[in-house]
Amino acid sequence: MACLGQTYGNASSIHHFGQAAKQRLEAARRQVAALINASATEIVFTSGGTEADNLAIFGVTRAAAGPRKHMITCAIEHPAVLMPFKQLGEEGVDVTCLRVGGNGIVNPDDVQRAIRPDTVLVSIMHANNELGTIQPVAEIARIAHDAGAVLHVDGVQALGKTPVDVQALGADLYTMSGHKLYAPKGVGALYVRKGTRMFPIAYGGHHERDRRPGTENVPGIAAFGAAAELAGRRLGEETERLGMLRDRLENTVLDRIPGTGINGSRWNRVANTSNIYFDGIDGEAMVIALDLRGFAVSTGAACSSGALSPSHVLKAIGLTDDRARASMRFSLGRANTVEQVDALIEAIGASVAHLRRISVHA
Ligand SMILES: Cc1ncc(COP(=O)(O)O)c(C=O)c1O
Numbered sequence: 582m583a584c585l586g587q588t589y590g591n592a593s594s595i596h597h598f599g600q601a602a603k604q605r606l607e608a609a610r611r612q613v614a615a616l617i618n619a620s621a622t623e624i625v626f627t628s629g630g631t632e633a634d635n636l637a638i639f640g641v642t643r644a645a646a647g648p649r650k651h652m653i654t655c656a657i658e659h660p661a662v663l664m665p666f667k668q669l670g671e672e673g674v675d676v677t678c679l680r681v682g683g684n685g686i687v688n689p690d691d692v693q694r695a696i697r698p699d700t701v702l703v704s705i706m707h708a709n710n711e712l713g714t715i716q717p718v719a720e721i722a723r724i725a726h727d728a729g730a731v732l733h734v735d736g737v738q739a740l741g742k743t744p745v746d747v748q749a750l751g752a753d754l755y756t757m758s759g760h761k762l763y764a765p766k767g768v769g770a771l772y773v774r775k776g777t778r779m780f781p782i783a784y785g786g787h788h789e790r791d792r793r794p795g796t797e798n799v800p801g802i803a804a805f806g807a808a809a810e811l812a813g814r815r816l817g818e819e820t821e822r823l824g825m826l827r828d829r830l831e832n833t834v835l836d837r838i839p840g841t842g843i844n845g846s847r848w849n850r851v852a853n854t855s856n857i858y859f860d861g862i863d864g865e866a867m868v869i870a871l872d873l874r875g876f877a878v879s880t881g882a883a884c885s886s887g888a889l890s891p892s893h894v895l896k897a898i899g900l901t902d903d904r905a906r907a908s909m910r911f912s913l914g915r916a917n918t919v920e921q922v923d924a925l926i927e928a929i930g931a932s933v934a935h936l937r938r939i940s941v942h943a
Pocket residue numbers: 628629630631632634659661706708709710735737738758759760767768769
C-alpha cells in the first residue's frame with residue numbers, strides 16, 4: 582500500500598522520490614533471491630510466470646550461437662512453456678517433447694537418451710500444476726550440463742510449497758510467479774544464473790540490467806518480496822499442515838466413494854495439490870455442483886471453441902478421455918482449515934451421489 586501512495590516514485594528516477602521506490606525494488610529482489618538461495622543480481626522481475634517462461638525459452642534460443650538448435654521439454658509442462666516451444670518448432674528449431682510415465686514424473690534416462698551435442702536448452706518444470714508431482718530436477722541438471730545445455734525450470738507451482746535451492750537443483754533459469762505465494766497477480770520473476778547467455782525478448786530502456794525493459798511494477802514487486810519472505814518463514818510448518826489436510830481429503834474420499842483414485846504419484850509431490858478421478862462423473866458438472874455448495878475447485882481441463890478437451894497432463898500420463906474428464910483438481914492453501922476439508926468431503930460425497938444418480942436416469 583505504501584508503494585501505491587507515499588513511495589509512488591519511478592524506481593529509475595534519480596530524485597529521492599524515485600530512489601525510495603528503488604530501495605523497495607531492491608529489497609524485494611533480495612527477499613525473492615533469499616527464498617531460492619540466489620544472489621539478488623540474478624533476479625529479473627517480470628509480469629508473471631508466463632513472461633518469465635517466454636523470456637527464458639526465447640532468450641536462450643536467441644543467444645545460442647550456430648544455426649542448428651535442439652531443445653528438450655516434456656508433455657506435462659504448462660502452456661506457458663509448451664506454447665513457446667510450439668512456436669519455436671514452427672520457426673525451425675528442433676524440439677523433443679518427452680513423454681512421462683503414469684506417475685507424472687519425467688524419467689532422467691529419457692533426458693539422457695534425447696540429449697545431443699547441439700542441445701541448447703532443456704526445460705522441465707519443478708512441480709506439475711495439475712498433479713503436484715515433483716520432477717528430478719537435480720539429476721536432469723547434471724545431464725543437461727554434461728552436454729553443455731542450459732536448464733530452465735518452471736518453478737511456479739513449487740515455490741512456497743517445497744524448499745527451492747537453485748544451487749542444489751542446478752537450475753540455470755528458474756521461473757516464479759507472485760500470485761502462487763499470495764502476492765497480487767501480474768508479477769513474477771526469472772532467476773538467471775550468473776553467466777547464463779540469454780538475450781532480452783523485448784527492447785526498450787535499461788531496466789533489470791538490460792534483461793527486461795519497462796518501468797517496474799514497484800507495488801507488485803514489493804508485495805512479491807514480502808510474500809516470498811513470509812512463504813520462506815512458514816514453509817516447513819505449512820507444508821506439514823497442508824499435507825495432513827490433503828491426506829485427510831484423499832483418504833476419506835477414496836475410502837467412502839467407489840470408483841475413485843489418485844492421478845499421478847502419491848509420494849513425490851507438493852503438499853497442497855490433489856488430483857482425483859471419479860469414474861462416471863463429468864468433471865465440469867462436478868465443478869458447478871461444488872461451486873453451488875461454496876467450493877472452488879477445477880478440472881484442469883481447457884475449453885476450446887466450445888468443445889471440452891481433456892487435460893493434456895492427464896492424457897500424457899495415460900488416462901483415457903473419459904477418466905481425464907472425470908478428474909478433479911483440488912488445491913489447498915493457507916486459509917484452509919480441517920473444518921473446511923471435512924465440509925468439502927461431505928459436499929463431494931453428495932455431489933457424486935447426485936451426479937451418478939442423474940446420469941443413470943439420463
Ligand atoms: C506451472 C505454471 N507455469 C506457469 C504459469 C503461468 O504463470 P502466470 O499466471 O503468473 O503467468 C502457471 C500458472 O498457473 C503455472 O501453474
